[in-house]
Amino acid sequence: MAEGKYADYVEAILKECPDADAGEVSEAFAKYEEEFYIPPQDAMRSVLRRFKSGVSPGPSTTERSPRQTKKVASLSELVGSDKDVEIEVAVITHNIRDQTIRGEEKKVAFGMLEDNPWEENGQRIRWDYKDWGPHANLTAGSIIRIEGASVNEYNGKMSLNINQSTRIVVLKEGVATLPPSNDPLDIADVPSDGYICVVGRVLAARPDQIHRKDGSGSIDVVRGRIADDTGTIGFLSWEPFDHEVGTLLKIDGAQVRSFRNTPELNFGRTTRIEVYHDANFANLEALSERSNATIASLTDGARDVDAVVQITDLTKRTFERDGEEKFLWSGQVGDPTGRCRVSIWDALPFDEKKLPITVKVTGARVRAWQGIPDITIDNAEQLEVLDAPPWDESLDLANHSVSVSLPDVAAGPSRVGIETTGMVVSVREDSGFIMRCTECRRVLRDGACFDHGVNEGNEDVRLRLVVDEAGATTAVLVNKEASLASLSLTYDEMKSKVEELGDIGFVQLVREHVLGRSVNVRGRSIVDEQGAMILAEAMQISERDAQMRASEMRTQWGWS
Amino acid sequence: MERARIARQPAHLLLASEFGSATLHEKGSGEYDPSFVITKLGAKVNRVVAAGLLERLELRETANGSTLYQGQLRDPTGLHYFSVGDYNSEIMRELSHQWVERLEDGEPLLVMMTAKTRWYQTDEGAVYTSLRPEEACVVSREVYANWLLDACQSTMERMNNFTTSLEVEPTMDAFARVGLPTDLLVARNHYGEVDLEPFKLNLMQALDIAEGRLEAATTPPPMMSLPTGDEGDATSSESGGALGELLLQAIAHLDQGEGVDFDTILKNAVARGHVREAAESVLDELLESGQLDEPRFGWFRVASGE
Numbered sequence A: 001m002a003e004g005k006y007a008d009y010v011e012a013i014l015k016e017c018p019d020a021d022a023g024e025v026s027e028a029f030a031k032y033e034e035e036f037y038i039p040p041q042d043a044m045r046s047v048l049r050r051f052k053s054g055v056s057p058g059p060s061t062t063e064r065s066p067r068q069t070k071k072v073a074s075l076s077e078l079v080g081s082d083k084d085v086e087i088e089v090a091v092i093t094h095n096i097r098d099q100t101i102r103g104e105e106k107k108v109a110f111g112m113l114e115d116n117p118w119e120e121n122g123q124r125i126r127w128d129y130k131d132w133g134p135h136a137n138l139t140a141g142s143i144i145r146i147e148g149a150s151v152n153e154y155n156g157k158m159s160l161n162i163n164q165s166t167r168i169v170v171l172k173e174g175v176a177t178l179p180p181s182n183d184p185l186d187i188a189d190v191p192s193d194g195y196i197c198v199v200g201r202v203l204a205a206r207p208d209q210i211h212r213k214d215g216s217g218s219i220d221v222v223r224g225r226i227a228d229d230t231g232t233i234g235f236l237s238w239e240p241f242d243h244e245v246g247t248l249l250k251i252d253g254a255q256v257r258s259f260r261n262t263p264e265l266n267f268g269r270t271t272r273i274e275v276y277h278d279a280n281f282a283n284l285e286a287l288s289e290r291s292n293a294t295i296a297s298l299t300d301g302a303r304d305v306d307a308v309v310q311i312t313d314l315t316k317r318t319f320e321r322d323g324e325e326k327f328l329w330s331g332q333v334g335d336p337t338g339r340c341r342v343s344i345w346d347a348l349p350f351d352e353k354k355l356p357i358t359v360k361v362t363g364a365r366v367r368a369w370q371g372i373p374d375i376t377i378d379n380a381e382q383l384e385v386l387d388a389p390p391w392d393e394s395l396d397l398a399n400h401s402v403s404v405s406l407p408d409v410a411a412g413p414s415r416v417g418i419e420t421t422g423m424v425v426s427v428r429e430d431s432g433f434i435m436r437c438t439e440c441r442r443v444l445r446d447g448a449c450f451d452h453g454v455n456e457g458n459e460d461v462r463l464r465l466v467v468d469e470a471g472a473t474t475a476v477l478v479n480k481e482a483s484l485a486s487l488s489l490t491y492d493e494m495k496s497k498v499e500e501l502g503d504i505g506f507v508q509l510v511r512e513h514v515l516g517r518s519v520n521v522r523g524r525s526i527v528d529e530q531g532a533m534i535l536a537e538a539m540q541i542s543e544r545d546a547q548m549r550a551s552e553m554r555t556q557w558g559w560s
Numbered sequence B: 001m002e003r004a005r006i007a008r009q010p011a012h013l014l015l016a017s018e019f020g021s022a023t024l025h026e027k028g029s030g031e032y033d034p035s036f037v038i039t040k041l042g043a044k045v046n047r048v049v050a051a052g053l054l055e056r057l058e059l060r061e062t063a064n065g066s067t068l069y070q071g072q073l074r075d076p077t078g079l080h081y082f083s084v085g086d087y088n089s090e091i092m093r094e095l096s097h098q099w100v101e102r103l104e105d106g107e108p109l110l111v112m113m114t115a116k117t118r119w120y121q122t123d124e125g126a127v128y129t130s131l132r133p134e135e136a137c138v139v140s141r142e143v144y145a146n147w148l149l150d151a152c153q154s155t156m157e158r159m160n161n162f163t164t165s166l167e168v169e170p171t172m173d174a175f176a177r178v179g180l181p182t183d184l185l186v187a188r189n190h191y192g193e194v195d196l197e198p199f200k201l202n203l204m205q206a207l208d209i210a211e212g213r214l215e216a217a218t219t220p221p222p223m224m225s226l227p228t229g230d231e232g233d234a235t236s237s238e239s240g241g242a243l244g245e246l247l248l249q250a251i252a253h254l255d256q257g258e259g260v261d262f263d264t265i266l267k268n269a270v271a272r273g274h275v276r277e278a279a280e281s282v283l284d285e286l287l288e289s290g291q292l293d294e295p296r297f298g299w300f301r302v303a304s305g306e
Helices: A007-016 A022-036 A038-053 A286-289 A406-411 A478-486 A491-514 A546-556 B015-022 B090-104 B140-164 B172-177 B184-190 B197-210 B234-254 B264-273 B276-288
Strands: A084-102 A106-117 A126-131 A143-154 A157-162 A168-171 A194-211 A218-228 A231-237 A248-259 A262-268 A271-273 A305-322 A324-335 A337-344 A358-367 A370-376 A382-384 A413-427 A432-436 A456-469 A472-478 A518-528 A531-541 B011-013 B023-026 B037-038 B048-059 B066-076 B078-085 B110-121 B127-138 B292-296 B299-302
Touching: A007 A022, A007 A038, A022 A038, A084 A337, A106 A546, A194 A231, A194 A286, A218 A286, A248 B066, A262 B292, A305 A337, A305 A370, A382 B172, A406 A413, A406 A456, A406 A472, A406 A518, A406 A531, A413 A472, A413 A491, A413 B011, A413 B127, A456 A478, A456 A491, A456 A518, A472 A478, A472 A518, A478 A491, A478 A531, A491 A546, A491 B090, A531 B110, A546 B140, A546 B197, B011 B140, B015 B066, B015 B078, B015 B127, B015 B197, B023 B184, B037 B110, B037 B184, B048 B078, B048 B090, B048 B127, B048 B140, B078 B090, B140 B184, B140 B197, B140 B264, B172 B184, B234 B264, B234 B276, B234 B299, B264 B276, B264 B299, B276 B292
Parallel strands: A126 A157, A231 A262, A337 A370, A472 A531, B011 B048, B078 B127
Antiparallel strands: A084 A106, A084 A143, A106 A126, A143 A157, A143 A168, A194 A218, A194 A248, A218 A231, A248 A262, A248 A271, A305 A324, A305 A358, A324 A337, A337 A413, A358 A370, A358 A382, A413 A456, A413 A518, A432 A456, A456 A472, A518 A531, B023 B037, B048 B066, B048 B110, B066 B078, B110 B127, B292 B299
16 A cells, blocks of 8 residues: 555655665655654655665766656646656747856846647746757747746746757747737836836936946946826836837836835847837826826835925934045925925035925935835936925925825834824823933833843823724824823823722723724824834824714714 | 734624624634634624623633633623633723622623624534634713714725625626625625625614613613522513524524434533523423423433424
């Protein structure tokens, strides 16, 4: 019985160690599985080592037992250890790049292939492949039979290795229109990776160079930006790109890559770019106008950003680098969608005493610190001072906050100047009085700071809550003023409450006040891989009239 | 502490009827993967905010000597069963202790709690859901009424999604395209046909209460005393009504043709938060009144001759 169960594995071992006894090999597998819970596919190596050691080592053991070719119809039938595979596939993409292998410059092809090429509407699976040949008859769009490829599995992702000894039989020549032309996507819908097609107008294009990290030279590229009605996206062309600003292009087979949180189109050898005609497509002026970014839409790593913002506060910071005195202006900016930071690495083209000043920013970079976007301006020419903001001038951006739904806060970028509403579902036990490090304001644990050691600390008050809404969750840290205000306590009153009830008793008091209640919090959000957090400078417990709400709901649901 | 931090699970607002009628469970394969209960309306919940009248709370010694508070929270749609054990925070146990005393004094307590959902299956295959409160407090009527309305609103949203989903092809892709949660598809595959009418009635009751049309929300709980062995005690027969119904239901549900054994029945009753002794005596009553048969010793089934 055991023989049968492990037959495939035993056979594989016997291929490598023809002298081994099939029964013993099978027993070895059984032992691994039963005694150590190691399944046969994982035990292969160990079993092989054991039976190989019985064979006297020597160069003569390279005897090549005839390999069993694994013929499959679908990629799904393959496993990571398959060596000699035969399959018919359609080549979706084919790219060639130079790679240095053992000091030798070599051309290697790579791309994507798809199984089940013959069936009209069958299910198809796509894998990456690498062609080490590279084989001249492997071209995009053709249908081929691959004989003798091997499977590569890395981090759970499967791909096919086409080796120099692999035979490629072309079954159907590639057609020029393949890869199957994708329908153009709206720029706003561009995914964070993949090969796509878009139609857009060139907003900007400039030659640039990318320096190889190993210092072996540089590559000429073109960077720029295209736009459609739905948005704009940056691009990087690895091939010559000489379309002028304003040209409408259809770009098929562009690869999307994401730099930090910002997707970017990459144009390579297989990208087809053609001038497109559509009299109804928005013109350059309209698109440039619309391509102005809002602060709410800024993402880390974005480039060539145009925006109209109001600078509300700026301070000059000087520092020394390489013995040279340098300076930087950093401060706050706002627009009706929110606030963020700005850094200007040049002399200001305006008088900083006249703040707030509205500027049009052109071609800026965006970096993010603690998730808060920072619009970085390298050159004063990127700033154009406007006489008045394009929005209601009475808007006080320094104190303005934008209402954002809690799920949007949790899913969006970090933002300054927001307010949101949700239900308090937790009052953490470390709410109340805390001690902060006198050096860095970090909360002390057992009287010591993580960075600065034992520290007498400064006393502070905060509430640490969890606020949920519609399936989204955020941590909320309420500062001292807002904590006291929301509990209607003075500092001294709170002090005596804690003395009376104890730390935990006080937390319970807070729970009785806010747990399960709807609150509105105002402040800034930090969103990272640990989730969303709101640093609240104000918190309002919603006072709602249940009777009224019930009647409203009844009407809304037609139950009155 | 190498493992990646697992994101906190959001709390959902659930009325007792929706949570209590859920039988579907989902848990990832990893050691720290959260577990979920999926309701008939497609809410996939690891954590809930529940509220209601604290109807019962009792301290129980468990077999291994640890203490366990078992309780029931009543909202207009039914009961939540919860337990507070040694694994809970000190404050949660302290609160339970205080509340037991206040309940004994006959004080009505409206309680709000954030709780983890728990799902378990008896050896016989019966499925129960219950709550493990993490944080709780006594709230005012007004806060309770507003919570009730919030819970009604989210229930209504799920009901609307459910109705929409009936017109949609039951595939992940199709659900995603129209913006329906895929958990709803999982729920629909598990529960099959779901009658929305009871849920709608529940919402109507809840609205009534929130509007102050009924006093049901704050009527003190019927006093439940442990049966002392004396029969004919008015309160015990009253609780026996609900318990008796539960027992009859459980027996009908679990009966595979040979009846259901004594131990299983009692285990199920205890799992539902009832006292073992009370269940025993109700079982006797049911047998005497002819609602149950005992085809052979220790095995019970619903009497057929009704």
